[in-house]
Amino acid sequence: MIKFPQHLPLPTIDGYSIKPDDAIIRTDMESGPARQRRRFTQTPSKIAVRWVMNQEQFSLFEAWYKFHAKEGAEWFDIQLLGGLGLIEQEARFIQQFEAGLYKGLLWEITAELEIRDRPTLSEGALDILLDSDPVKLGRTVERLHYLVHTFIPNRLNK
Secondary structure, eight states: OEEOOTTSOOOOSTTOEEEEOOOEEEEOOSSSOOEEEEOOSSOOEEEEEEEEEOHHHHHHHHHIIIIISTTTTSOEEEEEEETTEEEEEEEEESSOOEEEEETTTEEEEEEEEEESSOOOOOHHHHHHHHHSOHHHHHHHHHHHHHIIIIIHHHHHTO
């Protein structure tokens, strides 16, 4: 799997948005309520991104896009922001990027990416969070962290 160049900036927050694809099929009935069902379990999403780059960064981006990303056709790993924070995800370009001059010396690049599956909490983690007192859960996690990373290592080093 190719990677987005580490020498390039992450997408900016300005203009950043996530739009999940439709995951259900809806069938209207002649009478009564419509029926709905899930289409698939892995729901792709579209992410609108924007980068601001200097001339050298833009030059690197264009060459990477042309040769490694195969004009946007290849999947690649990139750090993207979502509900779980900044996580490496598999993405590809949906269409050609657009670039324009920004404040005279910089380049503003906009694009729409497709990601295979939006990272979310697992169903088990969701159930725990829904059934727990968040304050008590936070304290328990802090105590467990202390036990694993401080108390036990100190005991072993004695």
